[in-house]
Amino acid sequence: MEMNASYTSFVAIGDSFTEGMSDLLPDGSYRGWADLLAARLATREPDFRYANLAVRGKLIGQIAGEQAPMAAAMGADVVTLVGGLNDALRPKVDMGRVRGHLEEAVELLAPSCKTLVLMRSPGRNGPVMDRFRPRMEELFAILDELATRHDALLVDLYGAPVLADPRMWDVDRLHLTAEGHRRVAEAVWQSLGLPPEDEWRADLAPSTAASWPARRTEDLRFARQHLLPWIGRRLTGRSSGDGRAAKRGELLPYTPSATDRLS
Known part of the structure; x- marks a missing residue:
């Protein structure tokens, strides 16, 4: 990767991770890492353009x-492509089909852009995610292979322990x-050969563990408000993104706002 390279345009595709959930802004919209990255890239190029086609809940075939x-x-x-994790987290999944869709996307995108970026997505520690971890790691092995074959960048978020910290x-x-x-x-910024602002892998400061009753209360609240609805959508084939348009569907000039700052 060329150090301190210049990039005049950026397109992000994927699901809720790239849409920006749950980096919530005061107006109720989501910002997220792709908007933050675009804002930083825009400071280097006066005519910078950005599109974000990601929609929450999308499967890799979509x-x-x-x-x-x-x-x-x-x-x-x-171009950044992050996808396949929604497939891996479903009750049943054909990882051969996931591989096929990823190959289809990468073979189309790699020749069309200057730099294609793939990611090994971060994974939170906990029993729910542990159940799906073998599938996640199979997905990441596919991405490793595709990145090597097509000379794409691969950002290893999964290998950063700090991004498994529940506080993240x-x-x-x-x-x-x-x-x-x-x-x-910051991780993607650095992978593009741009000067680091900080160490994105740095651990969080130590914290005092919550009491057992407090953790169980939080577990019950999580199950009622988030886990059960999520399971229901998986079992019925519904998606949180059904009928939702992309947040930024055209590659247009991008002027960062105050809410796009990294600080």
Whole structure:
């Protein structure tokens, strides 16, 4: 990777992770690592353009079939593709089909852009995620292979222990906090050969563990408000993104706002 490279355009595709949940802004919208990264890239290029085609809940087949062709047609300098985890977290999944869709997307995107970025997604510690960990690691092995074959960058968020810290995750235990998204933006920034602002892998400061009753109360609240609805959508084939449009569906000039700052 060329150090201190110049990038004039960026397209992000994927699911809720790239849409920006749960980095919630005061107006009720989500920011997220992709917006943060775009804001930093825009400070280096006056005519910088950005599109974010990601929609929460999307499976890799939808990302490959709907978002990837749009992103390829935009011809951006940087394209990020993060997908497949929603498939791996379903009750039943055909990992062969996941591989096929990922190959389809990467083979389309890699020749269309200057730099294709793939990611090994972060994973929160806990019994729910532990159940699916073998599938996640199979998914990441596929991404490793594709990155090598197509000369794409691979950002290893899964290998950063700090991103497994429960304090990096929102109350739904599925999406990163604002600090988690900030660190992902920094990780991708550095992978693009740009000068680091800080050490995104640095551990959080030690904290006092909550009491057993407090943890059980929080577990019950999480199960009622987040886990059971999530399981219900998986079992019925519904998605939180059904009928939802992309947050930024065209590759247009991008001027960062005050809420896009990394600090």
